[in-house]
Amino acid sequence: AQKITQTQPGMFVQEKEAVTLDCTYDTSDQSYGLFWYKQPSSGEMIFLIYQGSYDEQNATEGRYSLNFQKARKSANLVISASQLGDSAMYFCAMRERYFGNEKLTFGTGTRLTIIP
Amino acid sequence: KAGVTQTPRYLIKTRGQQVTLSCSPISGHRSVSWYQQTPGQGLQFLFEYFSETQRNKGNFPGRFSGRQFSNSRSEMNVSTLELGDSALYLCASSLDSANQPQHFGDGTRLSIL
Secondary structure (H helix, E strand, O other): OOOEEOOOOEEEEEOOOOEEEOOEEOOOOOOOEEEEEEEOOOOOOEEEEEEEOOOOOOOEEOOEEEEEEOOOOEEEEEEOOOOHHHOEEEEEEEEEEEOOEEEEEEOOOEEEEEEO | OOOOEEEOOEEEEOOOOOEEEEEEOOOOOOEEEEEEEEOOOEEEEEEEEEOOEEEEEOOOOOOEEEEEOOOOOEEEEEOOOOHHHOEEEEEEEEOOOOOOOOEEOOOEEEEEO
8 A cells, every 4th residue: 555645746837836745644653754855857856844743833944834734644745936946856755664664655756847 | 064975876787787886975874775766666765774784674675785884884786687677776864764854865877788
């Protein structure tokens, strides 16, 4: 079963608009972490934002915020005032224990394209 | 502060050969993880090293191995290469594994002919 689900394979957004990238997760752990990464066409993975399962406040980092709804197991990324440089693949990831191991599991990603 | 450095950036090998990829983590980071990224399978966790010991492991065959040195630098080795091993191999480092963000290198793009 998919641990991390990103239902939007691709999105097109007008420059300066806000965009929400969806992410739902599945875990039975009480303690876990949720991450968002950006991967431009050049290939490097850039860490954007982190939310711990016990954090009561939604995480924010500049133009990025994470809409964390624990009961619904969703961790959507919100980018305010989108810019052309935001065009990239975006991956949601979860850190959890898996048969005694800790691992980071990634979703399939959303390709975001910002239109001028 | 220098980021995660992976070498080489690109590599071309033939089936049956072996390959060693290198990763230098951010200074002070003791955890190094390796991932394989392919269009079909996405990003998959290979293994994690911490203080020279493999601490976590994904579901890859034994042809994939790694090690970590006392300076936290890590190497990944793939033996008896197969066509399906063609991928972008990403290394990531963090202060510790427990809910710390991992910082990724630019990756090594391995092509198997």
